[in-house]
Amino acid sequence: QRCMERLKSSRAKLLDRYRQAGDGACGAAPGALLVQEVMEQEWQELRDRLPGLRGEEPMEQMPEDPDELAVLEEIQQELILQEQLVIEEYERSLRFDEECLNAMLDGLDATDRIICPVCRKNNLTVKTHLVCCQCGLYISTQDMTEGKLRSLLESALTEHSQRCLHSPEFTVTSGMEEEASLLMSCPV
Numbered sequence: 001q002r003c004m005e006r007l008k009s010s011r012a013k014l015l016d017r018y019r020q021a022g023d024g025a026c027g028a029a030p031g032a033l034l035v036q037e038v039m040e041q042e043w044q045e046l047r048d049r050l051p052g053l054r055g056e057e058p059m060e061q062m063p064e065d066p067d068e069l070a071v072l073e074e075i076q077q078e079l080i081l082q083e084q085l086v087i088e089e090y091e092r093s094l095r096f097d098e099e100c101l102n103a104m105l106d107g108l109d110a111t112d113r114i115i116c117p118v119c120r121k122n123n124l125t126v127k128t129h130l131v132c133c134q135c136g137l138y139i140s141t142q143d144m145t146e147g148k149l150r151s152l153l154e155s156a157l158t159e160h161s162q163r164c165l166h167s168p169e170f171t172v173t174s175g176m177e178e179e180a181s182l183l184m185s186c187p188v
Helices: 002-009 011-021 028-049 066-109 146-163
Strands: 130-132 138-140 169-173 181-185
Touching (some): 002 028
């Protein structure tokens, strides 16, 4: 039980060793080293506390009784299993972090995407004859490309920002006979 508690308190030490071991090392190797260290420390403390085990014998000398050796082996295997579970949890956490980072980078890589100026949440779908968004924006166009639309939006926003410090708002307007249009207006 004390070995298990010491092992849990040494989790940070274990993870540091695992990180230092690098990708080329076997996952169980750093764990096995820490288990051995923890068991030796506990064995030394046990020997120091029990009157019959004190003496000048070296710390490494373990009991020779087969039953005691079997118990110690069982404890060691259980501790190694616990450490392997900690390492697997750490590896799962690393994989999750890596997947999140890759998802964010994929989003940044999509530089040709244009965020909808109306809802400011979704990406616009730009085709030759239409511009649309999940929010309901749907505008018929002629020979439109993402580059052209981006240029039009940027020039309108730049022109507005040269005269006004406030952010303009975008809405979709449509008259009785007109097709839908994207309207930029400033509340100020």
